[in-house]
Amino acid sequence: xxxxxxxxxxxxxxxxxxxxxxxxxxxxxxxxxxxxxxxxxxxxxxxxxxxxxxxxxxxxxxxxxxxxxxxxxxxxxxxxxxxxxxxxxxxxxxxxxxxxxxxxxxxxxxxxxxxxxxxxxxxxxxxxxxxxxxxxxxxxxxxxxxxxxxxxxxxxxxxxxxxxxxxxxxxxxxxxxxxxxxxxxxxxxxxxxxxxxxxxxxxxxxxxxxxxxxxxxxxxxxxxxxxxxxxxxxxxxxxxxxxxxxxxxxxxxxxxxx
Numbered sequence: 001x002x003x004x005x006x007x008x009x010x011x012x013x014x015x016x017x018x019x020x021x022x023x024x025x026x027x028x029x030x031x032x033x034x035x036x037x038x039x040x041x042x043x044x045x046x047x048x049x050x051x052x053x054x055x056x057x058x059x060x061x062x063x064x065x066x067x068x069x070x071x072x073x074x075x076x077x078x079x080x081x082x083x084x085x086x087x088x089x090x091x092x093x094x095x096x097x098x099x100x101x102x103x104x105x106x107x108x109x110x111x112x113x114x115x116x117x118x119x120x121x122x123x124x125x126x127x128x129x130x131x132x133x134x135x136x137x138x139x140x141x142x143x144x145x146x147x148x149x150x151x152x153x154x155x156x157x158x159x160x161x162x163x164x165x166x167x168x169x170x171x172x173x174x175x176x177x178x179x180x181x182x183x184x185x186x187x188x189x190x191x192x193x194x195x196x197x198x199x200x201x202x203x204x205x206x207x208x209x210x211x212x213x214x215x216x217x218x219x220x221x222x223x224x225x226x227x228x229x230x231x232x233x234x235x236x237x238x239x240x241x242x243x244x245x246x247x248x249x250x251x252x253x254x255x256x257x258x
Contacts, residue, residue, distance in 0.1 A: 002076040004135055004165030004205060007056050009212030010074075010082035014054045014063055017084040018097065018104045023049055025098040033094040033106065033114035042117055045070050046097070058134050058164020062124070069120045073127050074106060077113035082106055135165040136205045143198045147186045153197070154182035155245035166201075168247050169214040169222050174201045175251065176221040176232075181258040182244045182251055225250040 002010075023046045028039035045065065051072070052064040061082070063072040074082065079092075083105045089096060090107055095115055097104040106115060118124035132138075132146065146163065147156050156162055157171040166174070175182050177200040180193060189197070208214050216223040221239075224230040230239045232252035240253045 001078050001167050001169075002059065002080060003167040003170050003208075003214060004056070004058055005170075005208035005211065006081070006213055007059055007061055007076065007165070008209045010061055010076070011054050011056045012212070013082050013084050014051060014061070014104065017102060018051050018099055019053060020050060021099040021101065023047055023051075023097055023099055027096040027098065028094075029089065029096065030094040030111070032111050033108060035114045035116045037115075037117040042095075042115075045117060046072070056134065056165075057128060057131060058160060059167075060128060060131065060164070062128075071118045071124050073116040073118055073124065075113035075116075077108060077110060079110045080106065080108035080113060130161050132159075132161050132163045135163045135201060136209070138163065140195060140198045143201075144191070144194050147189075147194065149185070149187040151186055152182065152244060153180060153184045153186050153189065154247070154249060156186055157201075158245065158247065165205075168249075169225075170204065170208065172225065172250050173214065173221050174204050176234075176256060177204060179255050181256040182249050183258055221250065221252075 026043040026046050028034065031039050049068060050066040052066040054061060054063040059075060061074040065071065084102050085105055086102045092107050092109045093105045094108055095106040116127055118127050148162065154171050154175060157166050158168065178197045180197060214222050219233050221233065224233055224239065231237060232239060232255060235252065235254050237252050237254040239250050241250055243249060
């Protein structure tokens with residue numbers, strides 16, 4: 001599933017290749033990924049225009065149309081991506097923006113989310129309403145205030161209304177680095193635990209953003225979690241597996257005692 005680091009990678013693709021290039025055509029190959037806008041309206045707004053500098057909000061990619069009120073908003077669901085390519089389209093390329101020198105392609109196999117067109121700033125606020133602050137941007141003091149005391153810490157971290165951008169892999173990785181059991185109630189965390197959690201969240205996200213994904217490195221929990229007999233990269237203890245908040249969760253029972 002694309003998480004904050006993946007979306008930052010998609011933002012860079014758009015910023016590097018599409019900003020300042022004229023949109024020559026918009027090809028909607030599968031209208032099922034359009035949310036609240038039709039193919040004709042999308043094309044009418046975008047053809048002949050340019051994207052302004054895009055920004056990220058967690059798992060959302062916000063791409064304003066330069067000199068206009070409208071904004072393209074993309075969400076990548078479980079399997080989406082944004083690619084700069086040319087040549088024959090991939091079977092899962094759902095919307096293709098044709099620009100000089102190449103194509104910006106919204107690709108998604110499962111089509112669980114998609115592309116929206118916010119007509120103005122108020123419409124953009126409605127699309128993003130209920131989304132918490134970007135996890136990489138939230139300061140330590142605000143982080144303490146955001147965590148709901150009655151929730152388990154992993155459930156809190158993956159709630160997009162609390163923090164935007166953290167998914168299953170990142171939450172497990174961050175908690176492992178912070179040595180906090182994912183089932184721990186937020187109310188049971190000491191202030192030092194919360195500060196350590198925030199610090200590990202920022203350092204993990206910075207590393208993952210550089211890789212434009214959650215990297216499956218052997219030194220990361222992510223690199224061991226899917227092994228049949230996976231062990232903790234830090235201490236070698238066999239990893240524990242369970243569901244927390246309905247999500248498959250992995251942790252080290254030695255480093256993260258419950």
